[in-house]
Amino acid sequence: MDGVSAAGAWLIAALVLGIAELAAPGIFLVFLAIAAAVTGLAVFALPDLPVPAQLAAFAIWSAVTVLIGKRWYRDYPVEGGDPMLNDRSARLVGQVVVVETALVGGRGRVLVGDGSWPARGEDAAVGTRVKVSAVVNGEVVVDPL
16 A cells, blocks of 8 residues: 555544544544544655554554543533533422422422422421422422422
8 A cells, every 4th residue: 555545544534533423422533533634644744654653653643632632621621501410309409399298297298390209398288389498318308488
């Protein structure tokens, strides 16, 4: 394989890796795509570079780009849109809910959305609106409005 076709193969590999990153995002293949592109440019500049040297260059550039990427994401973390996205209990705090089963002796049930949750708080009659102040061990703690 001559230098130009080897360089083209590396650049095609970079393109394929870049497309794979878009298809299955994981913030990893992009670094390998960059390494393949740099290797392709190196092979284009040095057309007589033997295949073992090309593979070594790709391995080295892969390690370098992954380390740079790791440091980048450590120094500039990606902020999520909703920090409580997967924490249903935390999302309940502050909601106004309706007492389903009267709170007697500090215990009862409340309607949260389309579900029923065990609750504790001041005594309240069925239909009373209360506010969720915490969730402890799967039980909502409610306060009067």
